[in-house]
Amino acid sequence: MDKIATPNKTKEIVTKHGFYFSKSLGQNFLIDKNIIDKIIKGARITKDSYVLEIGPGIGSLTQELAEAAKKVVAVEVDKKLIPILSETLKDYKNTEIVNSDILKLDLKSLIVDRLDINKTIVVGNLPYYITTPIIMKFLEEKIPVKSIIIMIQKEVAERMKAKEATKEYGALSIAVQYYCNVETILTVPPSVFIPQPKVESSVIRLDVLDKPRVEVTDEDVFFQLVKDAFGKRRKTLLNALSSGTLQLNKALIKEALEDCKIDEKRRGETLSIEEFALLANRISEEI
Known part of the structure; x- marks a missing residue:
């Protein structure tokens, strides 16, 4: 299979299937393999890794995850993308596509049944409007994952890793840092997407702590x-x-x-x- 993450291949796939991007779903597809390689390196994916991908789109990142990991389960909410993914990922037997809303899934059961509770890494290119609810679902429900590597709006990433006495610091900073170590992997310009978003993105790594950062009574x-x-x-x-x-x-x-x-x-x-x-x-x- 040709690499999906190029401008020409992405346009070819989109045109062939008559696919139209949904603004309401925040769809922006990656067209730069160098960025994808850096995401996979930053996620520390190995042949022993199990990956839960959120929002595979047409499979640009999924394809590379499948080549790097032991197994990938990709959750896609847009049913129009399912036949496209079935075609673009047909050569990858270690990949499974689930057509569902990640916020409505029983994620613990999914990981126990289809992945590995000790080795699962979450990777995703998240729509900006739903970033925080998805991250907090994993953290608050204590979903058994090692780390969460996500591409989100740069300013949201800065808020997540902000320290006290800075303008970015707020309730989100504390909520994320209570559960995780936060690290920025790279900043991503709008030019590596189709269509191009209006803002810069960041890829951040959230390493889930064995226990919360601070001990609280309630x-x-x-x-x-x-x-x-x-x-x-x-x-x-x-x-x-x-x-x-x-x-x-x-x-x-x-x-x-x-x-x-x-x-x-x-x-x-x-x-x-x-x-x-x-x-x-x-x-x-x-x-």
Whole structure:
């Protein structure tokens, strides 16, 4: 099979099947094999790897994953792409296509039944509008995967790996870093896609930690506290938390902040994940 990830081959496949790109599904197909090679290298795919791919499109990345890995299960939501994938990937017996919405799948069962709970790596070129829900589904539901390598909007990638006291730092930074180590593999220009997106993309690697980065008494309290702290970024911690969804009274917050040696005039964006955990654990004692 010829390499799919070239401008000519991609146009040939799309034209042959009368395929029209869907803006609502955020479809942008890779046409640069060098980029794909860097993704596979950054994902550390070996002949012993099992891969769950999200959004294979016409199979540009899938083809190279199939050649590098032991097995690939690719989940594609667009039913119009299934006959195309059946043709472009027909020579790869280690590849299986699933026509489904990744957010509605029982991912744990899929991995247990068709992949390997100890060796599965998630790879995907995600539509920008659905990036966060997909990532958080894997993390919050504790889906058994080693790592998640995804191409997403560059600014979202920067938010995921941001540290405290930066403008990119927010609730998403903490949510992802609570579960993972975050690393940027490469930045990808719009020119390597058909059609070209309007923004730069980044490929990031999320290595799932054996246990969360910080120990918290109550995860619900921890994440709600984070959400409240960032919900009103211009307010001090004392004011933001006292008017948040946890409905904490100022006296309790003031005492908790003092016990944790955190200045009540600081803002949420200045707290490290460790400080948020410390504060959440102290507040959990009172509610």
